[in-house]
Amino acid sequence: MDKLDWKPNRTSPLSLHIQIAQFIKDKIIHGEWPVGTKIPSQRKLADAFDVNRSTVVMALEELTADGFVEGNRGGGTTVAPYSWSQLTSNPPPDWTSYVRGGIQASNLNAVQEINEAEFRTDMIRLGTGELASDLLPGQQMRSILQSLSQKTIPLGYEEPKGNYMLRQQVAQYVKEYGITASPSSILIVSGALQALHLLSIGLLHRGSTVLLEKPSYLYSVPIFQSAGMRLTGLPMDEQGLQASLIPKYKKQFNGALLYTNPTFHNPTGIVMSPKRRDQLLEVCTAEGLPLIEDDVYRDLWIDTPPPQPLKAMNTTGSVLYVGSLSKTSSPGLRIGWVIGPEPVINRLADIKMQTDYESSALSQWAAAEWLSSGLYQEHIRFVREQLFLRRSIAMAALAKYVGTLGSWTTPSGGFYIWLRLPQAVQLHKLFETALREGIILNPGSLYAKDEQSFLRISYAYASLDDLDNGIARLASMIRRLL
Structure with missing residues (x-):
């Protein structure tokens, strides 16, 4: 689901949870969130709306009482099938079943989370496989x-x-x-x-x-x-x-x-x-x-x-x-x-x-x-110089902060360092912890299910300060999880 580009008005006479409930209700009424749509988690809604989680809970409780959303046994909240009975006698198509029936497979959940998080300006992107904007011509x-x-x-x-x-x-x-x-x-x-x-x-x-x-x-x-x-x-x-x-x-x-x-x-x-x-x-x-x-x-x-x-x-x-x-x-x-x-x-x-x-x-x-x-070759020479510098910063940070907690080899080019971690570190926990703390990682399991002890670290995107700071914080998280 795309990011929510709306926030409640704190100067409005309506309480925050009423505004949030109305926002979600409008999404449902106008067909943007059809029956079966999974509502973002309470934590994500609270972050998106810049409110306490309890405010989101109150809004969802009101929507549930009105029949617009319902909780699932497996966790999460979805748009209720009977919400449309309050709006029209002719329910819309079950778009969720169409979506599930599409030939094209969905991205892995972790990839979807990465894709969403990469557009947040407050994130350190330690896994992104592209050049930083200041390296583009x-x-x-x-x-x-x-x-x-x-x-x-x-x-x-x-x-x-x-x-x-x-x-x-x-x-x-x-x-x-x-x-x-x-x-x-x-x-x-x-x-x-x-x-x-x-x-x-x-x-x-x-x-x-x-x-x-x-x-x-x-x-x-x-x-x-x-x-x-x-x-x-x-x-x-x-x-x-x-x-x-x-x-x-x-x-x-x-x-x-x-x-x-x-x-x-x-x-x-x-x-x-x-x-x-x-x-x-x-x-x-x-x-x-x-x-x-x-x-x-x-x-x-x-x-x-x-x-x-x-x-x-x-x-x-x-x-x-x-x-x-x-x-x-x-x-x-x-x-x-x-x-x-x-x-x-x-x-x-x-x-x-x-x-x-x-x-x-x-x-x-x-x-x-x-x-x-001839500008392409000129640009490539510049990029190589910058990647040399960035690789040096990343190598130094890994040696300083990760040390014996991991192992890696120095790449001779490209973007990536294949970092091996202790088996005791659970990658999904590390990934979620880092995401909450403002760091995007690419776990090795994205590239093979059984690569559960690796991270793909990119030195091409994050700034020099973010490379050092991000790897330092990553090492701290690894120690906490151990």
Whole structure:
């Protein structure tokens, strides 16, 4: 449920609990909260309305007495089915049953809580997988937009595969990493998530099994699951996904495709070694197993450039390559790409035309100008310097405050530190405690159910002061829970 952008009027002659009751009643009467809608918890309502919890309790008791809400045995309060008998003889559709019956799976509860909390200005975001606003190229992007304003830009739809100039620039950009791709084998998408969605519904049938690393970012977003696919995780070691296990897992689970994030892996930060990359391609070629290479963090190296992409090492066209500007430049630009064999790209382009017709034309023109102007490389150098500084602050804070309570390795790039905690620490309690105390964490269980002793710590978003302060407070919470 979205945040409540309303507060009771403390100068009103009506008592606070009466105003709150009326606000909720209006939500119900106007159909914004239909029958079965779960009302936010008393604590959340009290925080949102800036009142004591007892005031919320009085409001809910009045609404219950009037038949508008009811308590559930499993806890919580929902809009009562008989509330509409007081308003009309023709009850509305049971939207709750429609919502539950939707094909697309809901986000995990913890992910929903994180998504809501990230828009609160009083939170320290220790898990957020994006660059801080002061690391985004605001001034440079203004220059790009000013430059575009002097040109005649078509405002109609672009080609099904995306703006041709942008595809040319992407082809030139990935050539630096050894990838040979013509514009006809490139599809522009609205970020890497859309790329994965198109791949899930465009290439696989329901019931297919996708092999991937465990843990993996894909477990935290139900893209393949909502399309009726199953995810089967393969273990990792310090060199990345254990490629030698692929034949066994492919046979046992009838794997149809392998997804991998080999460079600055989300959430562990691991970089797959060159030797392991060779082995992975060799095994997948022998098994006839196509790959999706998610390479959105490649440019964010701090110490040394990472090994070549799998796509650059592959000569059979069995690797589908996903890239994006969201992690390096602007998540709001919503520009990414898929590179692959033309029949695959044609298929994905056709499906994309059925869903959103085309990514924003203005964003595509801006991205093309961004890549062609040389400003992108200038920006990336700045980001690497800042990530080096932020990583240093995070490493020092972990050593100072967490110490022997946890273990971690220093990432060589990307955003993430994979922090192992004592098994005695219950992650869900730590997550909820931190949320109450103004810190957003990403528990490892989001990335694999059995990763109950890990946190994904990001040093890319929180300010330098918040990184130090947040990790200090995190360490204090861990000690309290122990």
